[in-house]
Amino acid sequence: MFHRPSFLPRVFISFRVPTLVGVAGLLLFCGGGGSGGSSSGPQPPPPNTIFVGGTSGGGYGDTGTPILAFNPVNLTVPKGTTVTWDWQSGGHLVDSGPGCAADNQFSSGGVKSAGFSMTHTFNTAGTYPFFCGVHCVSNMKGTITVTP
Numbered sequence: 001m002f003h004r005p006s007f008l009p010r011v012f013i014s015f016r017v018p019t020l021v022g023v024a025g026l027l028l029f030c031g032g033g034g035s036g037g038s039s040s041g042p043q044p045p046p047p048n049t050i051f052v053g054g055t056s057g058g059g060y061g062d063t064g065t066p067i068l069a070f071n072p073v074n075l076t077v078p079k080g081t082t083v084t085w086d087w088q089s090g091g092h093l094v095d096s097g098p099g100c101a102a103d104n105q106f107s108s109g110g111v112k113s114a115g116f117s118m119t120h121t122f123n124t125a126g127t128y129p130f131f132c133g134v135h136c137v138s139n140m141k142g143t144i145t146v147t148p
């Protein structure tokens with residue numbers, strides 16, 4: 001019946017069950033936003049969407065700890081697909097390019113806040129690396145693979 005939500009910090013595990021249920025309920029109640037709301041716990045990004053700086057709680061507006069990563073890190077889409085980057089936390093940017101060097105194929109135009117989103121349509125098959133220039137040294141990088 002009761003399962004420990006994987007997104008809760010380990011410190012909560014030792015709490016008594018009623019306390020944990022209360023905390024989980026509060027987190028879910030404060031989660032807000034999103035779609036549906038019929039399921040609990042972290043939600044995956046929508047199709048062809050990359051979460052930027054997601055949190056341990058799984059989504060925009062939650063109370064989890066920010067994660068310096070893209071989710072998914074690698075996305076494969078067919079040619080012609082429009083990919084959306086959705087900022088789950090602030091202080092991040094997206095620039096295309098290998099390593100941590102921008103090649104100016106697409107860009108968020110600097111650091112953005114939670115709630116910002118950008119799109120880019122990929123019309124040519126290939127591999128498109130991108131990164132967050134603020135956290136590239138922490139390996140905040142991703143890759144779009146576009147198939148013919």
Ligand SMILES: [Cu+2]
Pocket residue numbers: 053068091092093132133134135140
């Ligand atoms: Cu970042």
